[in-house]
Amino acid sequence: MTLDGTRKHADLVLRRGTVIAMDPKRRILENASVAVEGTRIAAVGPAEEIEAAYRAEREIDCLHKAILPGLIDAHGHAGHALLKTIGADTRSHWMHIATPTYHHYTTDEFWYVEARLAALERLKMGVTCGVSVISSAQRSDDPIFGSNNARGYADVGVRGIVAVGPCNPPFPRKFSRWRDGVRHEVEVPFERMMEGAEAVIEAWNGGADGRIRVFIAPFVLLTSIFGSGPSAADVAVALSDHDRLMMRRVREVAAKHGVRIHTEAFGGMIRLARRCEHALLGPDVHIQHCTGISFEEAMILAETGTHVTSAPGYGQINGRCPIPELIGLGANVAITTDGNSPSTPFDLLQAARQTQLIQRMLCRDPFLIPNGKALEMITIDAAKALGWDDEIGSLEPGKQADIAVINLWQPHLVPNVMPVHRVICESVGHDVETVVVAGRVLMEGRRVLSVDEDEVLSEGEAEARRLIERAGLERHMALPSTFWGHAQGWLDEQRVDYDSLPSRP
Known part of the structure; x- marks a missing residue:
């Protein structure tokens, strides 16, 4: 309320809900409201105080609902939203299906259509900010791919981080562009991939009123050892010349444009990378996976302030990401989906629950990753990993108004007690009812307001079917003979002809 006793103006008030603020005090406020002015949160507090202090242009009743920061x-x-389930029955060959498809059979427009569908899925799961690595093994041979991804996210209205950078050697690397339905193959040197990544940074970092950021993101931390899993200590023994070149050039681009770094790493890589003066380690870096890393490598990550992100998955059993140990050492760790193909949705609530289960089972400790910590790892801890926690990740006055509202008035979420437990233990992305990003209501009552949902779905369906035909993916969609009635599935034929692949991961 102002000094003269009149109520202050608010563009939006989310009223009478259970606010899980994720602020420094980790407040949980029953019968509370959030006032929004412009793009930012004006106030968070008891409903009667907010209603007495603010006159709202628009109100959304949140009775029996949880109001929390947008998930991150x-x-x-990027690309996966239009490749869902294809190759799900041949997981051993997944990268050899996805990478050639992305590198040789996607059109320029594919990346815009796919981005809109991916952003829409994330929106409907309550994810207000998401990182998109361009392809399964990076594609920056032309800036059109990363730029079209950014444009798609900007259109839907959620925050997007385009993670673009070079793939692995050998170089020059073969890629294809499509013109008038004809595939044209070109050979691309490493420096051209770096130039393509820089062009995306220059065009889109800070775009869409600051909702889009671009990170420089090489495919993996090291290029000289296996890029999709841990390497034994007698294999991960030395840095290659290209390892050093790649890290130096990534550091140069990051410094030149003032952007952060994102990459993936597995056991053996971190120990070797630290030997390089340009190592992609530190507070401006977040590294995905970190499965199979040694305790020494966990200490390196903690000591350097490198942020870690981890997704649940079967691969954890072959080399667990030591999340409890990393947290105990002081490292910041966030949970991710690694979505959304071949069979992983952009549902962060399910990912948090699955991460808890995996860590508890593999460590034989049912108390690991308490529910409060799990929620931190998909909100404020994830914001820290992105270097964006000054603006998003919690509900605090002055921060960006990125908000997700979960409908708790459902059989699986009643009684409405212990709300954080309800959110983490039982809710899923489809329970998210309303989403606000930068003060704009993008979805209310599960109805998307920012784009025509049916149009996005129809365009995505049509583009996916064109891709299937171009890339000959039908063979990866056929049900194996063991699909029904068997305890274990197997194939009777080899579906991936490695000799005919136009490129490798």
């Missing part, structure tokens, strides 16, 4: 997915892959 710090790692996922």
Whole structure:
């Protein structure tokens, strides 16, 4: 209320809900409201105080609902939204299906259509900010791919981080562009990929009124050892010349444009990378996976202030990401979806629950990752990993108004007690009812307001079917003979002809 006793103006008030603020005090406020002015949060507090102090242009009743910060997915892959389930029955060959498809059979427009669908899915799951690595093994041979991803996220209205950078050697690397339905293959040197990544940074970092950021993101931390899993100590023994070149050039680009760094790493890589003076380690870096890392590598991550992001998955059993140990050492760790193909949705609430289960089972400790910590890891801790925690990740006056509202008035979420437990233990992304980003209501009552949902779905369906035909993906969609009635599935034929692949991961 102003000094003369009149109520202050608010563009939006979310009223009478249970506010899970994720602020420094980790307040949980029953019968509370959030006032929004412009793009930012004006106030958070008891409903009667907010209603007495603010005159709202628009109100949304949140009785029997949880009001919490928008969820933040710090790692996922652009392209995957239109490749869902394809190759799900041949997981051993997944990268050899996805990478050639992205590198040789996607059109320029594919990346815009896919981005809109991915952003829409994230929006409907309550994810207000998501990282998108361009392809499964990076594609920056032309800036059109990263730029179209950014444009798609900007159109839907959520925050997007385009993670663009070079893929692994050998170089020059073969890629294809499509013109008038004809594939044209070109050979691209490493420096051209770096130039393509820089062009995306220059065009889109800070775009869409600051909702879009671009990170420089090489495919993996080291290029000389296996890029999709841990390497044994007698294999990860030395840095290659290209390892050093790549890290130096990534550091130069990051410094030149003032952007952060994102990459993936597995056991053996961190120990070797530290030997390089340009190591991609430190507070401006977040690294995905970190499965199979040694305790020494965990200490390196903690000592350097490198942020870690981890997604649940079967691969954890072959080399767990030591999340409890990393947290105990003082490292910041966030949970991600790594979505959303071949069978992983952009549902961060399910990812948090699955992460708890995996860590508890593998460590035989049912008390690991308490529910409060799990919620931190998909909100404020994820914001820290992105270097964006000054603006997003919690509900505090002055911060950006990125908000997700979960409907708790449902059989699986009643009684409405212990709300954080309800959110983490039982809720899923589809329970998110209303989403606000930068003060703009993008979804209310599960109805998307920012784009025509049916149009996005129809365009995505049509583009996916065109891709399937171009890339000959039908063979990866056929049900194996063991699909029904068997305890274990297997194939009777080899579906991936490695000799005919136009490129490798």
